[in-house]
Amino acid sequence: MANIAVARIKREFKEVVKSEEAAKCAIKVELVDNNFTELRGEIAGPPDTPYESGTFILEIKIPETYPFNPPKVRFQTKIWHPNISSVTGAICLDILRDQWAAAMTLRTVLLSLQALLAAAEPDDPQDAVVARQFKENYEIYVKTAKHWSYKYAGAPNRTPELDSKLKQLADMGVDEHRARVALSSCDWDLARATETIFS
Amino acid sequence: MASYFDEHDCEPLGPGEQPNHFLHLARLLLDSGVAALEGQMFGEKKAPPASKEAVEQLPTYSLSGTDLGKPCPVCLLEFAPDDMLKAMPCKHRFHASCILPWLQQTNSCPVCRHELPTDDTDYEEFKRQKGRAKDREARIEQLHDSMFG
Numbered sequence: 001m002a003n004i005a006v007a008r009i010k011r012e013f014k015e016v017v018k019s020e021e022a023a024k025c026a027i028k029v030e031l032v033d034n035n036f037t038e039l040r041g042e043i044a045g046p047p048d049t050p051y052e053s054g055t056f057i058l059e060i061k062i063p064e065t066y067p068f069n070p071p072k073v074r075f076q077t078k079i080w081h082p083n084i085s086s087v088t089g090a091i092c093l094d095i096l097r098d099q100w101a102a103a104m105t106l107r108t109v110l111l112s113l114q115a116l117l118a119a120a121e122p123d124d125p126q127d128a129v130v131a132r133q134f135k136e137n138y139e140i141y142v143k144t145a146k147h148w149s150y151k152y153a154g155a156p157n158r159t160p161e162l163d164s165k166l167k168q169l170a171d172m173g174v175d176e177h178r179a180r181v182a183l184s185s186c187d188w189d190l191a192r193a194t195e196t197i198f199s
Numbered sequence: 200m201a202s203y204f205d206e207h208d209c210e211p212l213g214p215g216e217q218p219n220h221f222l223h224l225a226r227l228l229l230d231s232g233v234a235a236l237e238g239q240m241f242g243e244k245k246a247p248p249a250s251k252e253a254v255e256q257l258p259t260y261s262l263s264g265t266d267l268g269k270p271c272p273v274c275l276l277e278f279a280p281d282d283m284l285k286a287m288p289c290k291h292r293f294h295a296s297c298i299l300p301w302l303q304q305t306n307s308c309p310v311c312r313h314e315l316p317t318d319d320t321d322y323e324e325f326k327r328q329k330g331r332a333k334d335r336e337a338r339i340e341q342l343h344d345s346m347f348g
Contacts, residue, residue, distance in 0.1 A: 004274050004297075011275040067273060068301055098245040102301050102309035103272035 005066040009036040012106045019107055027110040029060070037062050041073070043110055045155060046118040050145035051079070054153030058113070059089075060106070070100035071109065078177075080141075080148040080184060082122040082131035091116075092126035129185050137187055144184045151180070165190050169197070208331065222324070229328065247322050249306040249315035259295065260284040266292060272310050273297035289313035 013029060021027045028042040041058035045051030056079060061072040073096055075089035083092045093116055095104060125131030133141045147162050149155035165188055169179035174197055186192040204211055212218060260266075266278045271294045278284065283295045291310045293301075298309070306315045317323060 008275050011270075068304060101305075101307070101312065102297075104309075105275075 005062060005064065006036050008067055009039075009062055009106075015105060016107050016110070021107070021111065026114065027107065029106055029110070039106070040076075041106070041110055043114045043117070045149060045153065046114055049118050050142045051081075051117045051149050051153065052155060052157075054149040054155035056117075056153050058110075060109075067102045067104075070096050070104075071106070072096075073109065073113070078148060078152040080130055080145040081117065082120045082125045082127060082134045083116055085127050086130060086148075086181070086184070087127075090126055092121075092124060133187060140187050144188070148180075148184070162188060165193075169193065208327065226328065229332070246305050246307060246314070247317045247319035248304055249302040250318040253315040254299065254302050257285045257287065257298075260286060260292065271297050273301065287313060288315070 013031075016022055016027060016029045019027070026044045030040045030042075032038040032040050039060040039062065041060050043056050043058065045054035045056065055077070057076040059074045059076050063069050063072065073091055075084050075091065078086065078089070080086055084090070091113070093112065095101075095109070095112055120134060122131040122134045130141070133144065143159055143162065146155070146157050147159040150157055150159060162183070165183055166176065166179050168190060169183070170176055172194075174182075178197065179193070182193040182197050183190070186196060260283075262278055262280050262282055262284065266284065267280070268277050270277050272291065273293055274297050276294075278292075278294070284292050285295045285298050286292045287298070287308045289308050289311050291308050291313075293309075301309055302315065306317045307313060314326075
């Protein structure tokens, strides 16, 4: 990898480790390989959101042309959010695309992602199903996002009434994640979810 | 009273010159409800490189006392005594070798997004159009306030 990219990542690494946010356990980065091309990021779900107290893991790939081009970032932890694909973890955020600027760093990217969790942009969606639910049925969106945070990001809030619906599908032999996706996408309407699975 | 052309920031047509119908159609679309599509039409596109002329005119500095020990915002390495620096009009300073490749790609300051002019006529037109839309909104707002405020 180009020298400037490696030198920068090394410095940024220190910046994140020494940062106030790292001290509060809000953000974290780790090396995945020794050539600084792949990193693992971690952000804490922001307070007063359905993601609160969850830990979300990010896959960060540093391109050869860094910092002239943005890092490629994807959620590895499954998440229910209008601007993040519930299938692939792909993120819709302007600074990771056309609004990148060379003075941005891993720290500012991680903080921006944390801000995105606190303030979704349903009019610029990555996941159309989640965005629709966010706009048309906000309460169900909050419940679903909490449920996913509990299940995949280790957040403490259980959602018992949703669990019982999941169990009914599981009893029919449906894979748990598949059942969760179907129910989440059908606003937890058991009949409709069953229909999408078995049709 | 300002002339029509001053007020609309445009020139009268020269003798024999035809109006640019494509431009008018695009304006009509933007001014009507289709403006919501604006972001999809233009927003996704990365801003073009800074114009060569503007880049050549950026002042070059050798290191002065105040910059010593500050990091270059692009490579994050501290400025050293022999480094050649360039300053943007917004006063943000960079290593020449760091800012020049960036400006060949995008026209704005990596720190504050202050924009340099570009050689891209479509982009410049889009920027003017956006400025006009903003002015128009401000004028309507002002008018509204003077009547009901």
